[in-house]
Amino acid sequence: MKQLGTVAIVGVGLIGGSIGLALRKRELAEKVIGIGRRQVSLRIARRVGAVTNTTIDLAKGVESANLVILCTPVGDIIEKAHEVAKHAPEGTLITDAGSTKSILVKELDGKLPRGCRFIGSHPLAGSERTGAGNSDAELFEGKIAIVTPTPNSQAADYDLIEDFWEALGSVVIKMSAEEHDKALAVTSHLPHLAATALAATIPESLFRLSGTGLRDTSRLAGGDPNLWLQIVAQNRGPVLAALKQYGSQLAALHDAIRDGNDERLMEILEKGKKHRDALGS
Amino acid sequence: MKQLGTVAIVGVGLIGGSIGLALRKRELAEKVIGIGRRQVSLRIARRVGAVTNTTIDLAKGVESANLVILCTPVGDIIEKAHEVAKHAPEGTLITDAGSTKSILVKELDGKLPRGCRFIGSHPLAGSERTGAGNSDAELFEGKIAIVTPTPNSQAADYDLIEDFWEALGSVVIKMSAEEHDKALAVTSHLPHLAATALAATIPESLFRLSGTGLRDTSRLAGGDPNLWLQIVAQNRGPVLAALKQYGSQLAALHDAIRDGNDERLMEILEKGKKHRDALGS
Numbered sequence: 001m002k003q004l005g006t007v008a009i010v011g012v013g014l015i016g017g018s019i020g021l022a023l024r025k026r027e028l029a030e031k032v033i034g035i036g037r038r039q040v041s042l043r044i045a046r047r048v049g050a051v052t053n054t055t056i057d058l059a060k061g062v063e064s065a066n067l068v069i070l071c072t073p074v075g076d077i078i079e080k081a082h083e084v085a086k087h088a089p090e091g092t093l094i095t096d097a098g099s100t101k102s103i104l105v106k107e108l109d110g111k112l113p114r115g116c117r118f119i120g121s122h123p124l125a126g127s128e129r130t131g132a133g134n135s136d137a138e139l140f141e142g143k144i145a146i147v148t149p150t151p152n153s154q155a156a157d158y159d160l161i162e163d164f165w166e167a168l169g170s171v172v173i174k175m176s177a178e179e180h181d182k183a184l185a186v187t188s189h190l191p192h193l194a195a196t197a198l199a200a201t202i203p204e205s206l207f208r209l210s211g212t213g214l215r216d217t218s219r220l221a222g223g224d225p226n227l228w229l230q231i232v233a234q235n236r237g238p239v240l241a242a243l244k245q246y247g248s249q250l251a252a253l254h255d256a257i258r259d260g261n262d263e264r265l266m267e268i269l270e271k272g273k274k275h276r277d278a279l280g281s
Numbered sequence: 282m283k284q285l286g287t288v289a290i291v292g293v294g295l296i297g298g299s300i301g302l303a304l305r306k307r308e309l310a311e312k313v314i315g316i317g318r319r320q321v322s323l324r325i326a327r328r329v330g331a332v333t334n335t336t337i338d339l340a341k342g343v344e345s346a347n348l349v350i351l352c353t354p355v356g357d358i359i360e361k362a363h364e365v366a367k368h369a370p371e372g373t374l375i376t377d378a379g380s381t382k383s384i385l386v387k388e389l390d391g392k393l394p395r396g397c398r399f400i401g402s403h404p405l406a407g408s409e410r411t412g413a414g415n416s417d418a419e420l421f422e423g424k425i426a427i428v429t430p431t432p433n434s435q436a437a438d439y440d441l442i443e444d445f446w447e448a449l450g451s452v453v454i455k456m457s458a459e460e461h462d463k464a465l466a467v468t469s470h471l472p473h474l475a476a477t478a479l480a481a482t483i484p485e486s487l488f489r490l491s492g493t494g495l496r497d498t499s500r501l502a503g504g505d506p507n508l509w510l511q512i513v514a515q516n517r518g519p520v521l522a523a524l525k526q527y528g529s530q531l532a533a534l535h536d537a538i539r540d541g542n543d544e545r546l547m548e549i550l551e552k553g554k555k556h557r558d559a560l561g562s
Contacts, residue, residue: 196553225550269506272477
C-alpha cells in the first residue's frame with residue numbers, strides 16, 4: 001500500500017501498540033502518534049518503538065493525521081471519534097479496533113463534522129497479555145480483520161482500510177455492522193460469558209482440584225470486567241440471543257443425562273467434538 | 282517406597298503408559314506388564330519403554346502381579362476388576378485411574394473374591410494427546426492424585442496406594458468416593474459439558490470467525506465422546522447438580538444484561554475474574 005503519512009493511534013494498549021509497531025516495522029507510516037491519557041503508558045509505547053511521538057492532548061495529536069485509529073475501550077469510541085473529527089484535518093478518515101460495531105456505526109456513520117468519515121474495523125487478534133509493553137508487530141499476521149462499511153461509505157475509504165489491515169498481515173472480511181455483532185456475540189462474547197459463569201460456579205474450596213481442562217475452559221474469565229461490561233452493553237440483543245442458544249444446548253445435555261438418554265447425549269457430545277475439531281488447535 | 286515387584290497395568294493408553302514409564306524410570310517395579318486388547322497398542326507401549334512385558338490375555342497378565350492398576354475407560358473398570366480378582370494371586374491389591382469413583386467403590390469395595398481388595402484412585406493429570414505413544418514419565422509430577430478409601434479399607438493398602446502415587450510425583454488427597462464425585466462433577470465434568478455445549482452452539486458458518494478465546498473455551502469438547510458418555514453415566518446426580526448451578530449463573534448473567542443491570546453484571550464478571558485469577562495459568 002501507499003505510505004500512510006501520519007497515523008494517530010488513540011489508546012496505546014496491546015492493540016494500539018501492536019498496530020503502531022507493525023506500521024513502523026513495515027515502514028507504512030512516516031509518523032505514528034500515540035495518544036493516551038497517562039504519560040506512563042505513552043512512555044512504554046515509545047520505549048518499545050510502537051510510536052514515534054506521544055501526547056495526552058488529543059486535539060494536538062490528531063491535528064496533522066492522515067488516518068486515525070481508535071483503540072480505546074469500546075465505550076469511549078463514539079466520544080473519541082467526535083473529538084477527533086473536531087480537531088483532525090478536514091476529511092480525515094477514522095477507523096477503530098473495537099469488539100462491537102453496530103452502535104458505533106449507527107452513531108458515527110455520516111454523522112461526523114468537517115467531512116471526517118468513520119469506517120468500523122475489528123481485528124480478531126488479542127492476547128492474554130495487555131498493555132503497550134507487550135506490543136507485537138506480528139499480532140495481526142494471518143488473523144482476520146472484519147471491516148464494516150455501510151451504503152454511505154466511500155469506496156476509496158473502504159479500500160484504504162482494507163489495504164491498511166492487509167498491510168499488517170490480516171485477512172480482511174467485509175460484513176455489515178449488524179452481521180458482525182451477531183456473529184461475534186456467538187464466537188467471542190458468548191465464550192467470555194460461558195467462561196465467566198463457569199469460573200463463578202467453582203467454589204473456592206475446589207480451586208485446588210482444578211486441572212488444565214478447567215483452566216482452559218475458564219481462561220477468558222480473567223479478562224478485564226470493565227471492558228467486558230462495555231462490550232456486552234453495546235451488543236445486548238445478539239448476546240442475549242447467543243446466551244439463549246447456549247442455554248438450550250445445556251438444557252438438552254441436562255435432560256439427556258437426567259433421562260438416561262445415551263443416544264441423545266452421544267449425539268450432542270459428537271456434535272461438540274465435530275465442531276471443536278473443525279475449529280483447529 | 283519399597284520396590285513393587287510385578288505391576289500389571291490393564292489398559293495402556295496415555296495414563297497407563299505414563300504410569301508404566303514413570304515406574305520404570307524411577308525403578309519402582311521389577312516388571313511392568315501391559316495388558317490390552319490390541320497388539321498394536323501394546324507394541325507401542327513396549328517400544329516407548331512403558332512396559333517390560335505385554336499380553337492380551339488378562340488372566341495370564343495378572344497371574345503374578347503384586348499390584349494391579351486399571352487404566353481402562355471407566356465403564357470397563359468394574360468388570361475388569363472382577364476378572365483380575367479371579368486370576369491374580371490371592372489378596373492382590375487393585376487400584377484404578379478412573380474419573381469417577383462412587384459406583385466403582387460401591388461395586389468393588391469388599392466385594393472381590395479371593396481376598397483381593399480395591400481402593401479407588403484418580404490422578405488429575407492428562408493431556409490433549411492420547412495413546413501410549415505419548416506416555417510421559419513426568420505426567421504425574423506435581424499433580425494431584427485423589428485416593429478414595431472406605432471404612433472397609435485396610436490401612437496398609439491405603440498407605441501403599443498413597444506411596445505409589447507419591448513415588449510418581451503426585452500430591453495425594455484422601456477423600457470419600459462421594460466427595461470426589463461431587464467435586465469432580467464441578468471441576469472436571471461440568472467444564473467438559475460447558476465446552477461441548479459451546480462448541481455445539483457455534484454454527485459451521487461462523488467457524489472462520491473463531492479466535493483463540495473460543496478455541497480455549499471449547500478445547501475440552503474435542504475429547505472422546507465414548508469416554509465422556511461413560512463418565513457422565515457414572516456420575517449422573519452430581520453432574521446434573523453442577524449443570525444446574527452453572528445454568529443459574531448463566532441465567533443471572535442473562536437477566537442482568539436483559540435488565541441493563543450493570544451493577545449485577547459487573548458483580549458476576551468480577552467474581553468470575555477473581556476465581557479465574559485464583560486458579561492460576
